[in-house]
Amino acid sequence: MNVFLYHVEKWTGCPELRGRSLETLQVNLGLRCTLECHHCHLGASPRRKETMSGALMDRLLEWLRHAPCKTVDLTGGAPELHPRLRPFIAGLRGLGMEILLRTNLAVMMEPEQEALPRFLADMGVHLIGSLPCYLERNVDAQRGAGTFRRSLEAIRRLNRHGYGIRPGLPLTLVYNPAGPFLPPDQEHLEQEYRRILQKEHGLSFTRLIAMANMPIGRFQALLRHQGAERAYLTTLERAFNPHTLDGLMCRKQISVRWDGRLFDCDFNMALDMPVNAGHAGEAQLEEALAERLIVTGNHCLACAAGAGSSCSGALAA
Ligand code: SF4
Ligand code: SF4
Secondary structure: OOOOHHHHHHHHHHOOOOEEEEOOOEOOOOOOOOOOOOOOOOOOOOOOOEEEEHHHHHHHHHHHHHHHOOOOEEEOOOHHOOOOOOOEEEEEEEEOOEEEEOOOHHHHHOOOHHHHHHHHHHHHOEEEEEOOOHHHHHHHHHOOHHHHHHHHHHHHHHOOOOOOOOOOEEEEEEOOOOOOOOOOOHHHHHHHHHHHHHHOOOOOEEEEEOOOOOOOEEEEEEEHHHHHHHHHHHHHOOOOOOHHHHHOOOHHHEEEEEOOOOOOOOOHHHHOEEOOOOOOOOHHHHHHHHHHHHOOOOHHOOOOOOOOOOOOOOOOO
């Protein structure tokens, strides 16, 4: 049974969720990553080989020329590892797109990435960096020993290039819980991050967003190992908040995978649940996508629980 849709119908009278205008294209450039986090819903790691072809990147640039999207959100794995990242970003900039890049931060400290912050700043790319906690032990437990220190060094380097300081160069940090519980209040958490990062480490950032852990991928495996999956789903269901439904990210964005398949979101991508409409680049695709019937499952409860969760943080008070 789709428990998520049961609750949607209970509150809206309609047992379905539909897309609206298409504002953002999320592009997954591949699954290779420098890290191998416990909560990764995509199972990314340094050993993954999947990567988007240059030909597909060219097709996307062509498609975006006429598509209604104003924003492109680059993800991975670690998008920094894609050999054609820079020309792709330059092409997007040429189209006047707003560009978001999701970074694990620590990757910025790899020797071959030294010049990347300068390039990103020149292109006006908005950075969204994951830092699951302001405490070293929690970050390293989730992401591997030494990750916290490298992440802070990366923020320091980004600050030197104006990120998190200059108005045109936002540096958003992303929190996610260390276990099977919902994120705390986003505003309060942001104040805590600011207190620790600014006062103790002299670092700046623009804002913090809090995301819930999805009960899929490696996090689901961990929940199962701990015998906590059912309890977590119950927590999510009990916290169902109908006020999140309007803002669910799948209603205004679409994700394209490294192989060109389309998904309602990054989470459906991880579950290999494609959209109800064609492939990137097809004629009239945007109309079909804007009104598409969104493919949902019980994992959607994580987006609608409590204050809600999306790629841009909480959805409701
Ligand atoms: S959660 Fe992010 S940083 Fe961690 S392995 Fe997955 S893609 Fe890489
Ligand atoms: S998991 Fe994806 S499809 Fe489901 S509610 Fe969240 S964004 Fe929408």
